[in-house]
Amino acid sequence: MPRRKIPYTKRATTLDEQLEKLRRHGVIISDEPKAKEYLADIGYYRLGFYLFPFEQTYPHLDHRRQHMVNPGTRIEDVVALYYFDMDLRNILNKYLSRIEVAIRTTIIYELSNKYNSNPTWFVDPNVVSSDFIRKFPNEAYRSIKNKLPIQRHHAKYLGQYAPAWKTMEFMTFGNLEVLYDSLIWDRDKSLISSHFREFAIETFKSYLTAIREVRNACAHGNVVFGMTLSKGIRAGQACPSFSANEQQSFKGALRVVDYMLRQVSVNRANDMWNELWSATSRLYKKTPTIRTVIESQTGIIPQKNRCFLHLLRSLLKKIVKFARKKR
Structure with a gap:
């Protein structure tokens, strides 16, 4: 009621x-x-x-x-948490942009080469859903066609749309997520997801959603460290298993960000963690009482403890694998 x-x-x-x-x-x-x-x-x-x-x-x-x-x-403790969250947004924004560019580039490259006789395959009813094609002019291309490179294209060439490699450079990450979901053929979706070593299509889709929501929170100045995702992340390569309430948490989303960034550049992923550890260290010096909350909400823990947990997880995996062989 x-x-x-x-x-x-x-x-x-x-x-x-x-x-x-x-x-x-x-x-x-x-x-x-x-x-x-x-x-x-x-x-x-x-x-x-x-x-x-x-x-x-x-x-x-x-x-x-x-x-x-x-x-x-103290009020200073609250303000310190506020500035920590600002640091978190700034750090993640930089690395989320790297992930977004990689996803965008992969979609453009793989599908533009597969459908190389049709530069505007993104509005081809044999490739994407009719619903996406119907909505595309108003929901995406209306703003895209005002971009100078697209204006120059239309001033020179015939056609309703610029080719994928031009048009998709100006699509929002939300547009890309909808496009991926609107691809008719699973084999086309797999071309993209397998590039990032996630072979379960629906799982990869949940990664895209998590990344978009964190990116939007960072871009619009929303609270990040304690955010709740609108949908749960599916278990997969990024998150083989979840603890209680982790599927829709920032902690789960950060695992996805870490995984996807490592598919792009391991060095950049390590850089991200070094920056996150530095930000949390600054926070704990000002307000140590918040440490338990931050670690439970984000999964950001001191580097030494993180290494220990990584070794512990590796050991547990070996034990489980050995036990299965003995059966």
């Missing part, structure tokens, strides 16, 4: 009122001018997303939530 809605009665508050509200929730504010500077810069509402992990009732957002923070929580 739908929950009964009630009138919204809250009003805007001043910086002084916001500080008082934070104090009522148990937040320690020792430097009021600096605290007001934080609120004026970040905003009370946005900062509230980063206050949430410090609450005594975390992670509950339902009737169990009481807003009181753990004893000793």
Whole structure:
């Protein structure tokens, strides 16, 4: 039964009122001018997303939530988490772009060469679904045709669309995800997924969705470290198994990002982890109490511990393999 809605009665508050509200929730504010500077810069509402992990009732957002923070929580701790999340977005943006370019290039190369007699195979009903073709002019090409290279193409050549290698350079990652899903033939989808060593088509599709959602969160300044994906990631090469609640978590998505980046460049994947470890180290120096939450939400753990866990997983795999041979 739908929950009964009630009138919204809250009003805007001043910086002084916001500080008082934070104090009522148990937040320690020792430097009021600096605290007001934080609120004026970040905003009370946005900062509230980063206050949430410090609450005594975390992670509950339902009737169990009481807003009181753990004893000793300072406003500086909350701000440190905010800047950590900003670092996280900036780091991931750089490497997600590398993954996106690789996926885009693979689709263009593989399918343009397979259908080399049709440069606009992306609107061919023998290759992609009629629904994609019908929506493409308004949902994708309307903005693409305003790009200068595409304008130059149409000024010189006949045809409704520029060829795939021009058009798809300006398609959003969301457009690419829909295009992949709209390919009629599984063998065409496999051409793309197998390039990244994931041979299960639906699993690869779930990777694309996870990457798009993390990329969008990074691009639009949303909370990243505790984000929830709209759909679950399927078990596969990136994530052979999941712990509880990991399929739709940022932790699961980061495993996909790591896997896909390693198919592009192992060195770049190692660079990403070095930057992530540096960012978490800076956070823990400022607010060590948040460490357990960050590690559980992200899977970003100190390099030494990560190496130990990798060795432990490898050992367990060998034990399981040996046990199966003995049967």
